Amino acid sequence: MLPDDLCARLRDTLLEQGFTTTGVRALLGPGAHAALTRGELEAPARATRDAGTLGALVRLFLLGGAEEKPPLPELDALVAGGLLTSGPEGYRAAMDLRPYGEADVGGEADWYVLSDLDTPAARQDRDHVTGVGGASLTLASSLIRTPVRETLDLGTGCGVQALHASRFSGRVVATDVAPRALEVARATLALSGVRTVELVEGPWLAPVADRRFDAIVSNPPFVPGPARVEYVYRDSGRAGDAALAGLLADLPARLNPGGRAQLLGSWLHVRGEDWPERVRSWIPAGCDAWILQREVTDPALHVGTWQRDAGLDLSAPATRAAASEWLDWLDAARVEAVGFGFLLLRRHSDDGAGRPGEVVVEDLPGELADPLNLEMAEWLDRIDWLGAHASDEALLGARLRLSPGATLERYSVAGAEGWTDAGAAVVLADGPQWRHEVDEPAAALLAGCSGALPLDDLFALLSFAHDRPVDALVRAALPAVRELVRHGVLVPA
Known part of the structure; x- marks a missing residue:
């Protein structure tokens, strides 16, 4: 295997020649680079034809080609270290280096x-x-x-x-x-x-x-x-x-x-x-x-x-x-x-x-x-917050706001008399794109989560607006609120 001092000299050469992720991407262009990631070699090979020493390194290490004299230091040592092989066609990569x-x-x-x-x-x-x-x-x-x-x-x-x-x-x-x-x-x-x-x-x-x-x-x-x-x-x-x-x-x-x-x-x-x-x-x-x-x-x-x-x-x-x-x-x-x-x-x-x-x-x-x-990282922070608000009393006293990436989707099903509302879901547009089904009181609660009021005040308003007992709303909604916090749909204000 390659000794450390040879690796250091090889690194210097590769950097000098621009054999980096940025350099290779710029040389090949979007189409040929995408072809390379798919294992299609002809397009990137054509892009290296007049690309000098960087093109030679791409052909040698990324395309499996042979080069008569690669622009690398101590070729004999690289062969002895197992990185290259040499033969009538020139040098080839014996290992994958990218x-x-x-x-x-x-x-x-x-x-x-x-x-x-x-x-x-x-x-x-x-x-x-x-x-x-x-x-x-x-x-x-x-x-x-x-x-x-x-x-x-x-x-x-x-x-x-x-x-x-x-x-x-x-x-x-x-x-x-x-x-x-x-x-x-x-x-x-x-x-x-x-x-x-x-x-x-x-x-x-x-x-x-x-x-x-x-x-x-x-x-x-x-x-x-x-x-x-x-x-x-x-x-x-x-x-x-x-x-x-x-x-x-x-x-x-x-x-x-x-x-x-x-x-x-x-x-x-x-x-x-x-x-x-x-x-x-x-x-x-x-x-x-x-x-x-x-x-x-x-x-x-x-x-x-x-x-x-x-x-x-x-x-x-x-x-x-x-x-x-x-x-x-x-x-x-x-x-x-x-x-x-x-x-x-x-x-x-x-x-x-x-x-x-x-x-x-x-x-x-x-x-x-x-x-x-x-x-x-945020999941760990969120469960720590939920742990600190484990009691219903602590959670009801908290102020929450709806994530900026949350949207409400409503969907309908076709029936004999046209489309009929079938439900709604709150969906995160970023990250894992969590999706939670919600009913109308839950959708209204989420809309009210701006951080201005604690949850218990929001439940009181929700109880008045939907003519439902506040205790019943709290019992039904708090487990869902914890899930929405855990998934980052609701975040501490």
């Missing part, structure tokens, strides 16, 4: 992510180190950016989450069970100029058994299946979702009070069991948790998706035999479907004493219009 970045209030970060080539043959290697994929981007976009002293990146792989964590952490500790993954992550960090990450080898939380952190981030092996490890990046070695359940049980001991953990995971929908209650049972006492189910797949789609991800020929006899074994296991475990989504956990006490943890398990509706990081 620019990566993140923009925030601190400016644009120019990073480089190293990983194994994303080819069918390479993906079938047991120790294959994946690069920046959909799961990595999904998790990164959900990370709370509130500054912390120290973050643990559990199962770092190529080091993507450690890069992001370095932006809001004084120090990052990154672990992995695979020595090769740590070597790749070390090169990724050196190529990115990030020096605040400590790399530690070992399984799960074992390498940090005597340490605590302010934040933990993990994209763990979360694919439910038989107890096996065919691919280290994917398989936990434990049957079904037992590894995720065990990890959630162990995480609080590695968090400082108030510390947070964010991860992706998959859970089984088992016949005869309520899946939210099943997942909720995994959360230890003394913790708040938000589990957001993003996708649900049937067993056949689950198996096919991960066989395609491994680059397997789905029609090959060996692949079909493996699929049959996997489906047999799911059937024996009474699995009806497999869920996937986000998990946010916060430790709020040392011993589980004090207020009970707020544990919410729900589906995430529709397409995500915005990254989830702000929503995750």
Whole structure:
């Protein structure tokens, strides 16, 4: 693997040549860049024809092309370090090296992510180190950016989450069970100029058994299946979702009070069991948790998706035999479907004493219009506010206002005499776009939430306007008000 000093010189060269996310996007233009993200190579190849040294780097590292003499330092050392190969056609990339970045209030970060080539043959290697994929981007976009002293990146792989964590952490500790993954992550960090990450080898939380952190981030092996490890990046070695359940049980001991953990995971929908209650049972006492189910797949789609991800020929006899074994296991475990989504956990006490943890398990509706990081941070703030207003008296004395992103939608159904009003819903236009059905008194209450009056005064006005007993309105509406606060439809004034 590439030594740190060579990575530093390579980084300088790549930056000088403009091989950055901004530089590549500007060179290719919107159409060719979009084609590249779809895996269509001809349009970006045409855009690099007269693009000089930057074009050569794009062809070499992003298009899989051969270059007679790439504009890079110490080519022989890059070959010896495994980044390049040389042959009659010239030099080719032996690993995936691509620019990566993140923009925030601190400016644009120019990073480089190293990983194994994303080819069918390479993906079938047991120790294959994946690069920046959909799961990595999904998790990164959900990370709370509130500054912390120290973050643990559990199962770092190529080091993507450690890069992001370095932006809001004084120090990052990154672990992995695979020595090769740590070597790749070390090169990724050196190529990115990030020096605040400590790399530690070992399984799960074992390498940090005597340490605590302010934040933990993990994209763990979360694919439910038989107890096996065919691919280290994917398989936990434990049957079904037992590894995720065990990890959630162990995480609080590695968090400082108030510390947070964010991860992706998959859970089984088992016949005869309520899946939210099943997942909720995994959360230890003394913790708040938000589990957001993003996708649900049937067993056949689950198996096919991960066989395609491994680059397997789905029609090959060996692949079909493996699929049959996997489906047999799911059937024996009474699995009806497999869920996937986000998990946010916060430790709020040392011993589980004090207020009970707020544990919410729900589906995430529709397409995500915005990254989830702000929503995750605000959710924790909102449940803290609700905890401080846990009594009906405290909540009724609070002033709330309707979120600026909330709209009221009314809908009708067609009947024999035309359209008939069928209901209404308040919908958030930003974030997860939460939707809540409301009746007329609830719609009127929301319209009155401007922050000028406490809730008890609004209920009194509502009682007079709708000729309904105020106590009945309060009993019916307060649980919904708490839900609307938790989803950010109503916010403290």
